[in-house]
Amino acid sequence: MPKQDQTMLNRITANKMFIYFSELIDKPVLDSRKNIIGQIYDIILKPSAVYPQSAFLVIRRGFPNRKYAVINWDHIQDIDIYNQETSLDIERHEVFFEKKRDNRNELTLRRDILDQQVVDTHDHKVIRINDVHLLFVEQALMVAHVDISTRGLIRRLGFEKLVDFLVSLIAKNSRYLQTEHFISWKYIQPLTVNSASMAIKVNVPEKQFSSIPAADLGEIFLDLNIKQQLTFFQSLDALTRARVFTNIDFKTQKSLVEDLAPKQVAELLNNIPSDEATDFLEKLPKDMAEHILGFIESKYAKKLSQLLGYSSDSAGGLMTAEYTVFIKDTPVESALKQIKERTYKVEPAQYVYIVDENNCLLGTTNFRRLILADPREPIQNVAFPKTYSVNLSSSVKEVAYLMEKYKYYTIPVVDENRVLQGIITVDDILSQLIAFAWRRLKKVKILSKDS
Numbered sequence: 348m349p350k351q352d353q354t355m356l357n358r359i360t361a362n363k364m365f366i367y368f369s370e371l372i373d374k375p376v377l378d379s380r381k382n383i384i385g386q387i388y389d390i391i392l393k394p395s396a397v398y399p400q401s402a403f404l405v406i407r408r409g410f411p412n413r414k415y416a417v418i419n420w421d422h423i424q425d426i427d428i429y430n431q432e433t434s435l436d437i438e439r440h441e442v443f444f445e446k447k448r449d450n451r452n453e454l455t456l457r458r459d460i461l462d463q464q465v466v467d468t469h470d471h472k473v474i475r476i477n478d479v480h481l482l483f484v485e486q487a488l489m490v491a492h493v494d495i496s497t498r499g500l501i502r503r504l505g506f507e508k509l510v511d512f513l514v515s516l517i518a519k520n521s522r523y524l525q526t527e528h529f530i531s532w533k534y535i536q537p538l539t540v541n542s543a544s545m546a547i548k549v550n551v552p553e554k555q556f557s558s559i560p561a562a563d564l565g566e567i568f569l570d571l572n573i574k575q576q577l578t579f580f581q582s583l584d585a586l587t588r589a590r591v592f593t594n595i596d597f598k599t600q601k602s603l604v605e606d607l608a609p610k611q612v613a614e615l616l617n618n619i620p621s622d623e624a625t626d627f628l629e630k631l632p633k634d635m636a637e638h639i640l641g642f643i644e645s646k647y648a649k650k651l652s653q654l655l656g657y658s659s660d661s662a663g664g665l666m667t668a669e670y671t672v673f674i675k676d677t678p679v680e681s682a683l684k685q686i687k688e689r690t691y692k693v694e695p696a697q698y699v700y701i702v703d704e705n706n707c708l709l710g711t712t713n714f715r716r717l718i719l720a721d722p723r724e725p726i727q728n729v730a731f732p733k734t735y736s737v738n739l740s741s742s743v744k745e746v747a748y749l750m751e752k753y754k755y756y757t758i759p760v761v762d763e764n765r766v767l768q769g770i771i772t773v774d775d776i777l778s779q780l781i782a783f784a785w786r787r788l789k790k791v792k793i794l795s796k797d798s
Contacts, residue, residue, distance in 0.1 A: 414444035496528035565594025666769030680722035
């Protein structure tokens with residue numbers, strides 16, 4: 348083993364495998380002749396899919412005229428935790444300082460991670476980082492955890508030993524002393540990295556976000572300020588953006604859309620269910636809604652315009668145009684194959700609708716009946732004995748009554764010629780009924796106060 352590697356290994360073994368970033372900040376850096384050349388200011392990270400590692404050390408010297416130098420991590424000879432100093436294997440004259448150090452294309456611990464708000468994708472919440480827990484890996488430091496505790500903040504301020512002593516006098520077994528508030532880096536998604544360019548540089552696997560319930564994603568989004576919301580939103584893939592958008596209030600939706608380019612808005616509306624898109628558009632000023640529709644693909648824009656023509660408390664205003672439909676003679680095997688290969692804006696309903704050549708509704712079936720049927724049978728042979736539907740002008744109460752009576756999770760909407768126009772899902776009805784109940788409750792409270 349090379350002498351440098353052995354020295355580093357011995358030192359680490361003698362000390363400890365973990366260190367807090369706060370224990371390194373502003374500590375002296377020595378050259379190969381043990382002369383102090385500056386203090387540790389920051390660490391530039393090498394981006395990684397899971398745990399980033401140190402790539403460069405940023406040194407600062409001078410006051411008030413600060414100067415900065417960037418040292419390749421390969422030149423780190425020793426990190427002495429006990430003596431709180433870091434040694435290099437190069438001499439002072441080989442280190443070049445400059446007046447300004449602010450490369451926004453790099454990811455650094457001090458500037459981009461410390462004190463920043465992040466999303467904890469494990470517990471689905473926004474948190475603030477008070478310190479960073481680093482692990483020695485060979486000759487590098489790897490980001491292992493973030494510390495979100497009050498103790499982490501006190502450690503940063505340099506009062507950890509004093510406060511620990513005072514707390515131990517009052518409550519020796521205090522949770523403050525016993526419990527670590529660490530979150531593994533793999534669950535962290537920084538939000539405010541590189542505020543100048545509004546770019547997020549940490550590549551966290553998208554599956555972490557896709558596993559978060561849509562409602563929780565919406566809550567995470569609403570915890571942020573306006574600038575952070577836009578940064579967070581633009582860092583997501585198109586489908587996750589749609590999930591977030593449908594779970595925030597209209598005021599926030601409108602504010603977000605005003606900051607997006609028209610093409611981005613069009614892409615967003617293309618990825619959310621048509622009933623959600625309609626609900627949003629009908630609340631906008633007419634000229635703004637028409638402007639957005641002009642950027643949407645013509646066929647879908649025509650569909651949304653048609654939906655906008657219905658009353659919001661009618662079946663036509665509640666329905667979505669995303670549903671699974673097949674011509675009556677389609678073989679079951681072919682239908683199952685198409686269902687499997689299709690992409691869906693939302694989780695597909697379990698019901699499949701059967702129509703004739705003129706798109707008139709003939710019947711309904713579900714995935715279970717299709718799976719159990721003879722693959723060669725036409726789909727009309729596996730339909731339920733009876734299919735109930737509602738008209739475009741049917742009221743919310745009528746739809747709710749039929750859904751409760753026949754235990755439907757979705758119900759088809761037809762026009763006067765029984766041409767299938769869309770479907771209404773149980774959650775659409777529930778949202779309307781809950782809103783109605785809240786309005787009545789508020790009215791009752793107002794009346795009771797006046798009496």
